[in-house]
Amino acid sequence: MGRLFWKIFLWFWFTLILIGVGVSWGTAIYIKNSDASQQRDYRSRFIENRVESLRQILYYGGEEAAIEFLENKKLSSRRLNFFVVDGLGKDILGRPFSVGETDINEFESVESIDGVTYRIFTAKRARKGNRNTVSRMMRPFNDSQGVFLLWFGIAVLLSSLVCFWLAWYLTKPIKKLQSAAKNFSEGKLDTRVAKAMGGRRDEIADLGRDFDQMAAQLQGLINNQKQLLSDISHELCSPLARMHVALGLARKKTGAEVESEMQRIEYETNRLNELVGQSLTLSRLDAGARYPKEDFIDIAELLEAIIKDCDFEATDKNKKVTLKYTRSWTLNANTELLHRALENVIRNAIHYTKENTEVSVTIESLDVTKLKISVCDQGPGVPEEKLERLFEPFVRLADARDRDSGGYGLGLAIAQRSIDFHLGKITASNRSAGGLCVEVVLPKQNHVD
Amino acid sequence: MANILLVDDDTELTGMLSEYLESETFNVDQSNDGLAGLTLARSKEYDAIVLDIMMPEMDGFTVLRELRQTQSTPVIMLTAKGEDIDRIVGLEMGADDYLPKPCNPRELVARLKAVLRRTQFAPQVQEEIKTGLLEIQPKSRKAYYKSEVLPLTSSEYNLLETLASQVGQVVDKETLSEQALGKKLTAYDRSIDMHMSKLRQKLGDDKQDLIQTVRGIGYQLTVQS
Numbered sequence: 001m002g003r004l005f006w007k008i009f010l011w012f013w014f015t016l017i018l019i020g021v022g023v024s025w026g027t028a029i030y031i032k033n034s035d036a037s038q039q040r041d042y043r044s045r046f047i048e049n050r051v052e053s054l055r056q057i058l059y060y061g062g063e064e065a066a067i068e069f070l071e072n073k074k075l076s077s078r079r080l081n082f083f084v085v086d087g088l089g090k091d092i093l094g095r096p097f098s099v100g101e102t103d104i105n106e107f108e109s110v111e112s113i114d115g116v117t118y119r120i121f122t123a124k125r126a127r128k129g130n131r132n133t134v135s136r137m138m139r140p141f142n143d144s145q146g147v148f149l150l151w152f153g154i155a156v157l158l159s160s161l162v163c164f165w166l167a168w169y170l171t172k173p174i175k176k177l178q179s180a181a182k183n184f185s186e187g188k189l190d191t192r193v194a195k196a197m198g199g200r201r202d203e204i205a206d207l208g209r210d211f212d213q214m215a216a217q218l219q220g221l222i223n224n225q226k227q228l229l230s231d232i233s234h235e236l237c238s239p240l241a242r243m244h245v246a247l248g249l250a251r252k253k254t255g256a257e258v259e260s261e262m263q264r265i266e267y268e269t270n271r272l273n274e275l276v277g278q279s280l281t282l283s284r285l286d287a288g289a290r291y292p293k294e295d296f297i298d299i300a301e302l303l304e305a306i307i308k309d310c311d312f313e314a315t316d317k318n319k320k321v322t323l324k325y326t327r328s329w330t331l332n333a334n335t336e337l338l339h340r341a342l343e344n345v346i347r348n349a350i351h352y353t354k355e356n357t358e359v360s361v362t363i364e365s366l367d368v369t370k371l372k373i374s375v376c377d378q379g380p381g382v383p384e385e386k387l388e389r390l391f392e393p394f395v396r397l398a399d400a401r402d403r404d405s406g407g408y409g410l411g412l413a414i415a416q417r418s419i420d421f422h423l424g425k426i427t428a429s430n431r432s433a434g435g436l437c438v439e440v441v442l443p444k445q446n447h448v449d
Numbered sequence: 450m451a452n453i454l455l456v457d458d459d460t461e462l463t464g465m466l467s468e469y470l471e472s473e474t475f476n477v478d479q480s481n482d483g484l485a486g487l488t489l490a491r492s493k494e495y496d497a498i499v500l501d502i503m504m505p506e507m508d509g510f511t512v513l514r515e516l517r518q519t520q521s522t523p524v525i526m527l528t529a530k531g532e533d534i535d536r537i538v539g540l541e542m543g544a545d546d547y548l549p550k551p552c553n554p555r556e557l558v559a560r561l562k563a564v565l566r567r568t569q570f571a572p573q574v575q576e577e578i579k580t581g582l583l584e585i586q587p588k589s590r591k592a593y594y595k596s597e598v599l600p601l602t603s604s605e606y607n608l609l610e611t612l613a614s615q616v617g618q619v620v621d622k623e624t625l626s627e628q629a630l631g632k633k634l635t636a637y638d639r640s641i642d643m644h645m646s647k648l649r650q651k652l653g654d655d656k657q658d659l660i661q662t663v664r665g666i667g668y669q670l671t672v673q674s
Contacts, residue, residue: 234529238551241462241551244553245469248553248555249465252469296638297637304636305635330643
C-alpha cells in the first residue's frame with residue numbers, strides 16, 4: 001500500500017465522517033428548534049389561558065377563590081409562578097415579590113368583585129442545575145446515546161470499507177503503471193500494461209494505453225538503433241577484411257622506407273577491427289544470442305591470468321594490481337566471455353587509478369550460492385549521476401575523446417551483458433575514500449550436476 | 450608446395466588473399482560459392498581448405514558436412530567476428546580450426562601451416578578400440594562398457610576416445626584439451642577435470658581403476674585384461 005493509497009483512503013474517509021457527523025448534527029438541531037418553537041406557542045397559549053382564568057376568578061370569586069386556585073397543586077405549572085398582587089404591592093399568597101426582578105411579565109390589571117384592583121404577573125421559577133441551551137445542543141440524542149454510538153461505529157466501519165475499496169481501485173492501476181515503467185527503464189522493452197488495466201474505461205485506462213503506445217514506439221526506436229549498430233558493424237567487416245589483406249600485400253611489395261607508416265596503418269586497422277568486433281559482440285549479446293557455456297573455470301586462476309596480462313600496462317605507469325582471496329571456486333562459464341568481462345573491468349580500473357596507486361581485486365563468498373569479485377581503484381571515481389549509465393555502450397566519462405582513455409566505451413557494456421549471460425550481476429559504486437568499485441556477483445558452481 | 454582451396458563469396462577478398470598466399474608459396478584455387486567449392490574440393494586432392502561460414506546458397510557448415518562424407522582434408526573455418534560458435538559441435542563436424550574474419554593474413558598463414566603440420570603426422574583414428582570391457586567405435590561416436598552403450602556428451606566421448614587411442618599411456622592435459630575440447634589449455638581451465646569426473650561416474654569408476662589421474666600431467670586409460 002503506497003502513500004497515495006493512504007492519502008486517498010484517509011482523505012475520503014475523513015471527509016465522509018465529517019459530512020456524516022455534520023448532517024446528523026444539523027438535522028438534530030433543526031428538529032430541536034422546531035420542537036422549541038412549538039413549545040413556545042403552546043406555552044404562551046397556556047399562560048394566556050391561566051391569566052384569563054385568574055381574571056375571571058378574581059372578577060367573579062374575589063381574593064379567596066384566587067388563593068384557592070393558585071394553591072391547587074394540580075393546576076400549578078412547573079416552570080412559571082403566577083403572582084396576584086394587591087394595591088399595596090403584596091402577593092395574595094404572601095410570597096416574596098418585587099416588580100424590579102427580571103423575567104417578570106405583567107398582564108392586564110383586573111378589578112375584583114370586592115372592588116380591589118389586582119395586578120397579575122408571571123415569573124420563571126428558579127430551577128436546580130444549570131442546563132443551558134448550548135449544552136443541550138451538544139447532545140442532540142440525549143436519551144438514546146448508546147444506540148447513537150452503535151450506529152456511529154457501524155457508519156465509520158462501513159465508510160472505511162468503502163474508502164478502502166475506492167483507494168484500492170484508484171491506486172491499483174497506478175501501481176501497475178509504475179512497475180511497468182520501472183521494468184521498461186530496466187530494459188524490458190516489451191513491457192505493456194493494457195492487460196493489467198482489465199476492463200476499465202476511464203482516464204487511468206487511457207493513460208495505460210498511451211503508455212503502451214509510447215513503449216511500443218520507444219522499443220521500435222531502440223531496436224532500430226541496435227539493429228543499425230549491428231548492421232553497420234557487419235557491413236564494415238568485408239571492407240576491413242580486404243583492407244587487412246591489401247595491407248599485407250602492400251607490405252610485401254614495399255621496402256623499409258614506408259615500414260613505419262605501414263605499421264601505423266596496421267595499428268589503426270587493428271583498432272578498427274577490434275571496435276567492430278566489440279560492437280558485434282555487444283549486439284549479439286543484446287540480441288540474446290546463445291553462446292556455449294561448457295567450460296569450467298577456476299575463478300582465482302582466471303583473475304590471476306588476467307592480472308598477469310595487464311601487468312605490463314600497469315607497471316609501465318607505476319600502478320599495481322593485487323589479488324586477495326582465501327579460496328577459489330570452479331564456475332561453469334563461457335571462458336571467452338567471462339575472461340573478456342573481467343579483463344575489461346580490471347583494465348578500466350588500471351586505466352583510471354592514479355599513478356603509484358594500486359587496484360585491489362578481491363574474491364569473497366557472498367552466501368552459499370554466490371560469490372563476489374570486487375575491483376576497486378583509487379582514481380577519481382564517477383559522478384553519482386553518471387554511475388547508472390556506466391554500463392551503457394559508448395558512454396564515456398572523460399569528455400575528451402582521448403585515445404589514451406582506452407577502449408571505445410564498449411568495455412563495461414560488454415562486461416555487463418557478459419555477466420548477465422552468466423546469470424550474475426555487475427554494479428558500480430564510488431568508494432568513500434575516493435575511486436570506483438565495480439562489484440561482480442556470480443553464481444558459484446562447485447559440482448557438476 | 451601445399452595446395453589450398455579458398456571458398457568465400459567475397460571475390461575481391463579471395464583474389465587478394467590468393468595473391469598473398471601465393472607469395473607465401475602456397476598453391477591457391479578459389480571458389481566463390483559453397484556448391485562450386487564443394488565440387489572443386491571433391492575433384493582434386495587439396496592439402497587444406499579455407500572455408501567461409503557465411504555464404505549464400507550453401508553455407509560453410511553444409512559444405513563441410515558434405516565434404517566429410519568422402520574426404521578428410523583439413524579445413525579452417527572463417528567465422529564472423531563477434532560470433533562464438535560451438536567448437537565442440539564444429540569438432541564433431543570435422544573442422545580443424547577457426548579464424549574470425551576480418552583477420553590479419555599473417556594469422557591465416559600461421560594457422561594454415563599449423564594445420565598442415567598437424568595433419569601430416571596424425572593419421573585419423575577410425576578403427577574401433579577395445580580394451581577390457583570398454584569398446585569405442587569412432588565411426589558412430591559411441592562407447593560401450595560391459596556391452597552397454599554409455600550415455601556420453603560430446604566432450605566426454607571425445608575425451609574417452611583421445612585416451613583410448615593411446616591406451617596405457619599418459620595423455621597430458623594440453624593434448625586432451627586441444628584434441629577433445631578444441632581449445633588451448635589455460636591455467637584456469639578446469640573443464641577436463643570436470644568432464645573427467647562425470648565420465649568416471651558414468652563408467653562407475655569410483656576407485657579410478659579405469660582412468661587414472663597422473664598428478665600435474667594428465668590422465669591415463671589403463672590397459673584392461
